Amino acid sequence: MGTTPSHSVPFFRPELTEREIAAVVATLRSGWLTTGPRTAEFEAAFAEAVGAKHAVALNSATAGLHLATHTLGLARKQAVLVPTMTFAATAEVVRYADAIPILVDCREDNLGIDLNDARIKLERLRRGDLSHQTPALPADTEVVGILPVHVGGLMLDMDEISAFAQQHRLWIVEDAAHAFPAAYRTTSGTPWRRAGEGTADVSCFSFYANKTITTGEGGMAVMDDADRAQELRSLALHGLSTDAWGRYTSKGSWDYRILAPGYKYNLTDIAAALGLEQLRRAEELRRQRERVAERFLEHLKGCEGIAMPPTDTDRLHSWHLFQIRLTKAGPSRETFLERLREGGVGHSVHWRPLHLHPYYQQCGWRDTDAPTASRIWSSSVSLPIFPAMRDEEVDHVIRVVRSAAEA
Numbered sequence: 316m317g318t319t320p321s322h323s324v325p326f327f328r329p330e331l332t333e334r335e336i337a338a339v340v341a342t343l344r345s346g347w348l349t350t351g352p353r354t355a356e357f358e359a360a361f362a363e364a365v366g367a368k369h370a371v372a373l374n375s376a377t378a379g380l381h382l383a384t385h386t387l388g389l390a391r392k393q394a395v396l397v398p399t400m401t402f403a404a405t406a407e408v409v410r411y412a413d414a415i416p417i418l419v420d421c422r423e424d425n426l427g428i429d430l431n432d433a434r435i436k437l438e439r440l441r442r443g444d445l446s447h448q449t450p451a452l453p454a455d456t457e458v459v460g461i462l463p464v465h466v467g468g469l470m471l472d473m474d475e476i477s478a479f480a481q482q483h484r485l486w487i488v489e490d491a492a493h494a495f496p497a498a499y500r501t502t503s504g505t506p507w508r509r510a511g512e513g514t515a516d517v518s519c520f521s522f523y524a525n526k527t528i529t530t531g532e533g534g535m536a537v538m539d540d541a542d543r544a545q546e547l548r549s550l551a552l553h554g555l556s557t558d559a560w561g562r563y564t565s566k567g568s569w570d571y572r573i574l575a576p577g578y579k580y581n582l583t584d585i586a587a588a589l590g591l592e593q594l595r596r597a598e599e600l601r602r603q604r605e606r607v608a609e610r611f612l613e614h615l616k617g618c619e620g621i622a623m624p625p626t627d628t629d630r631l632h633s634w635h636l637f638q639i640r641l642t643k644a645g646p647s648r649e650t651f652l653e654r655l656r657e658g659g660v661g662h663s664v665h666w667r668p669l670h671l672h673p674y675y676q677q678c679g680w681r682d683t684d685a686p687t688a689s690r691i692w693s694s695s696v697s698l699p700i701f702p703a704m705r706d707e708e709v710d711h712v713i714r715v716v717r718s719a720a721e722a
């Protein structure tokens with residue numbers, strides 16, 4: 316039986332300002348609850364914040380990933396390169412189209428999609444060597460896209476991803492669920508580019524409760540192509556002609572047209588009101604997360620049994636996650652997590668890779684199809700990191716982690 320910890324630090328704790336709460340209340344009082352003026356404002360402000368031409372607010376990042384792949388024409392039996400080291404959403408949207416996610420291993424350093432493995436998988440596919448998949452993948456399967464993920468908010472080099480995509484004629488849908496605000500540059504001296512700033516055909520952000528900015532549930536799809544933005548916007552509201560968005564206003568009309576069988580993915584103005592206020596303090600919130608990360612790095616670096624997450628002077632890190640890795644010198648993960656539990660430290664694991672989940676195993680994926688992810692995930696631990704974390708909470712986590720690693 317564990318002892319009762321004198322302190323406890325949750326994995327995440329939301330903290331909203333009075334101004335944010337007032338903005339939501341004002342919307343509740345405004346008489347306009349669903350998608351309307353606040354949503355339009357939020358879209359314009361977010362597009363500007365990431366340097367994209369168009370933004371469509373949605374009720375999740377998953378909706379964005381779905382509509383992005385849909386508007387790019389993803390069709391039955393086509394295939395998409397998807398990292399195995401990601402959340403369910405990134406691959407499930409490919410299955411929505413009855414298309415096939417080809418699960419790609421991760422890089423050892425930043426857990427991002429391993430382009431060498433992607434290349435090998437494409438070659439194996441052409442040789443008929445991925446035919447153990449269910450449904451079987453014929454050698455002439457058309458691979459049409461790639462869905463990179465910026466794990467934890469540390470951006471991948473999107474120049475490298477673009478070059479790979481161009482070489483293999485793939486579209487790119489960027490899963491930027493963790494990556495706002497985040498930016499990269501290829502080397503110092505080259506210009507910074509933000510996630511969403513022309514980095515993909517469509518980039519999708521998440522505003523789920525524990526993300527770097529939140530609307531409770533919500534997401535944003537950004538892109539430069541005006542036609543795609545219009546189609547995506549229409550599909551987010553039942554495939555109605557886009558003038559239907561204002562159909563209950565004096566400017567709108569009852570007389571919409573159904574252009575396609577769409578979905579119900581729109582964001583409410585209640586959520587957008589919160590999003591707008593969060594957006595205003597996005598850089599402040601990022602700095603608060605960065606401060607926690609820096610304190611962890613300073614006090615946990617060199618601690619035997621654990622390795623720190625990568626940092627890079629050519630990245631502006633959103634610090635959505637702080638993932639440590641247990642090294643061989645330390646305790647097993649189960650023991651380590653038990654010690655965190657006893658010490659009152661909330662934690663999580665990002666993630667059990669997709670190819671090790673029952674559904675993808677039933678689809679034919681084996682542990683050996685992504686050996687790095689299969690090995691790494693069992694030593695990965697995500698520590699609490701959130702803007703409202705107080706110094707004494709950070710120090711409590713540091714103390715418990717040190718003693719759990721060294722005990």
Ligand SMILES: Cc1ncc(COP(=O)(O)O)c(C=O)c1O
Binds near residue numbers: 492522523
């Ligand atoms: C990498 C990644 N992609 C997509 C999503 C889905 O985001 P949402 O909950 O906004 O649909 C998540 C959610 O945590 C995620 O971690």
